[in-house]
Amino acid sequence: MIGAGIKRGTAELAVLSVLEDGPLHGYEMARRIERQTKGALRFTLAALYPMLYRMEQRRWIRGSWETSDNGRRRRRYRLTPAGKKKVSPLRQEWSELFQALRRLKKVAHA
Amino acid sequence: MPDWQALVRSQLDGLALESHERAEVIEELAAHLDETFQGLRRRGFAEEDATHRCLNEVKDWQDLRRRIEIARRKENIMSNRVRQLWLPGLLTFTLAMGLLELMQKFFPEPFILHLDHPPVLLFYVPWLLTLPLAGAIGACLSKRAGGSMRMTLLSSVFPVLPLAAVFLTAIPVGLMLSHTLSHEIVAAAFLTLGIAWVAVPGLVLLVGGWLAQLFLSRRLDSRRIVGS
Numbered sequence: 001m002i003g004a005g006i007k008r009g010t011a012e013l014a015v016l017s018v019l020e021d022g023p024l025h026g027y028e029m030a031r032r033i034e035r036q037t038k039g040a041l042r043f044t045l046a047a048l049y050p051m052l053y054r055m056e057q058r059r060w061i062r063g064s065w066e067t068s069d070n071g072r073r074r075r076r077y078r079l080t081p082a083g084k085k086k087v088s089p090l091r092q093e094w095s096e097l098f099q100a101l102r103r104l105k106k107v108a109h110a
Numbered sequence: 111m112p113d114w115q116a117l118v119r120s121q122l123d124g125l126a127l128e129s130h131e132r133a134e135v136i137e138e139l140a141a142h143l144d145e146t147f148q149g150l151r152r153r154g155f156a157e158e159d160a161t162h163r164c165l166n167e168v169k170d171w172q173d174l175r176r177r178i179e180i181a182r183r184k185e186n187i188m189s190n191r192v193r194q195l196w197l198p199g200l201l202t203f204t205l206a207m208g209l210l211e212l213m214q215k216f217f218p219e220p221f222i223l224h225l226d227h228p229p230v231l232l233f234y235v236p237w238l239l240t241l242p243l244a245g246a247i248g249a250c251l252s253k254r255a256g257g258s259m260r261m262t263l264l265s266s267v268f269p270v271l272p273l274a275a276v277f278l279t280a281i282p283v284g285l286m287l288s289h290t291l292s293h294e295i296v297a298a299a300f301l302t303l304g305i306a307w308v309a310v311p312g313l314v315l316l317v318g319g320w321l322a323q324l325f326l327s328r329r330l331d332s333r334r335i336v337g338s
Contacts, residue, residue: 053181
């Protein structure tokens, strides 16, 4: 199980990554992340929305209201150009961190 | 099935946002709970169990309210812009003007370049030679505050931005009002002033800023490589 601190740091990358495939609303986003990470990352409502609002303020994502066929109003989020630019450096940072941790593990086992 | 809208509204009572923003947040969170509930029901959960699981999505409503308020505030963006552009920019501006004052005191004679009759270009060469330092300082401050390349370079050329704005508005106004002088003379005067006080100092500041940005980016990259 992944700890809370690491989850917080990876959460933004997870959101940006799923939004790369297209706009999603909060519930779909949470479900997709849970499914794609095989349950390792699970967002509750309380964890998801403050983060989405924060990312929206940073202009990485933009939310807009849409009405579905059954008349339900839902807020869909999409990546902004600034958000698209952010994905790659964030991925790079996390990849470097995991590489460093793997190396550390090798050294410990040597 | 619980009335999710009513539940969220009562739990987030006192959410310190504009009324339309508050209504949107309530609607969005209620829709999320509703979809979670429907999803659980589709997966075979009993209504009571599904409701219980939905309510577990938020353990502490007061904490959620506080975090939404913090996330929705615009101060973070503002303070980022202040730290990454306005403060370094104003400091660069003050430094550049201070250096001009100082250089004019010690080297009062400008370099005069005669182009054509009548345009002449005045350059305070010692001042221009010190400007890359001011540009570099502005760029460093912006970069250290997490500024992007655009912000960094804007901070370095900040001292000429007000002058550029003045010239851009003064040229058309001057041309319109110059009844007595020929348009050619007014245009030539603005052109020479623009070159001497905007284009050349801007370029020199930009060189300093760009070099600083390049140096800092390389240093960050090498730190990352060492770090990884």
